[in-house]
Amino acid sequence: MNLFRIACFAVLIILMNGCQTAAEEHAEGKEAAAEGAPVSDVKDVPYDVFALKVNYGNGKHNMFAAKYSRQEREEAEIKDKLNGADREGEEALNEMKMVLTELSIATSDSESAVIRNVLEAFNLDERYDQFQLQVKWPDGTSKVYTGKS
Incomplete structure (x- = not known):
């Protein structure tokens, strides 16, 4: 049972880290799009x-x-x-x-x-x-x- 908890905890940490990285990349992409957007937009x-x-x-x-x-x-x-x-x-x-x-x-x-x-x-x-x-x-x-x- 302890091994199962440890595995779940490890998976949870990996998923949270991946979501945070994806959110940061998405925010950076939005900023870059606004900076690179034509003035008309x-x-x-x-x-x-x-x-x-x-x-x-x-x-x-x-x-x-x-x-x-x-x-x-x-x-x-x-x-x-x-x-x-x-x-x-x-x-x-x-x-x-x-x-x-x-x-x-x-x-x-x-x-x-x-x-x-x-x-x-x-x-x-x-x-x-x-x-x-x-x-x-x-x-x-x-x-x-x-x-x-």
């Missing part, structure tokens, strides 16, 4: 629509445009004619979410403050010719910001 953008267009002179080659929309699904597009770098799909969505989650625009902010903050967030030159931004918040509030140098 991790962060929440505080805007339903964000449409930016900045012109630096005449011609389409002197323009930066960025669009983010969360209607039926999240979509984004970046047309950076200044640097010849257009992005669509997941790449654009990740980049837009990185910028927009850090960019705070309130409806009470002045137009000049919004323009300055947006240009800084997208690393754009302040010497633009035309600036146009449409923002729609989840509560349905919508605003358009425009500027000319």
Whole structure:
């Protein structure tokens, strides 16, 4: 009978140790998945629509445009004619979410403050010719910001 108790105790210790190791591996896997997940899966953008267009002179080659929309699904597009770098799909969505989650625009902010903050967030030159931004918040509030140098 003692041998049976010892064997049961040994099996119990082995099972408990195995369960603990499996639980630790599962927790580590979840953390790794969150760290390796695309930005589009991790962060929440505080805007339903964000449409930016900045012109630096005449011609389409002197323009930066960025669009983010969360209607039926999240979509984004970046047309950076200044640097010849257009992005669509997941790449654009990740980049837009990185910028927009850090960019705070309130409806009470002045137009000049919004323009300055947006240009800084997208690393754009302040010497633009035309600036146009449409923002729609989840509560349905919508605003358009425009500027000319």
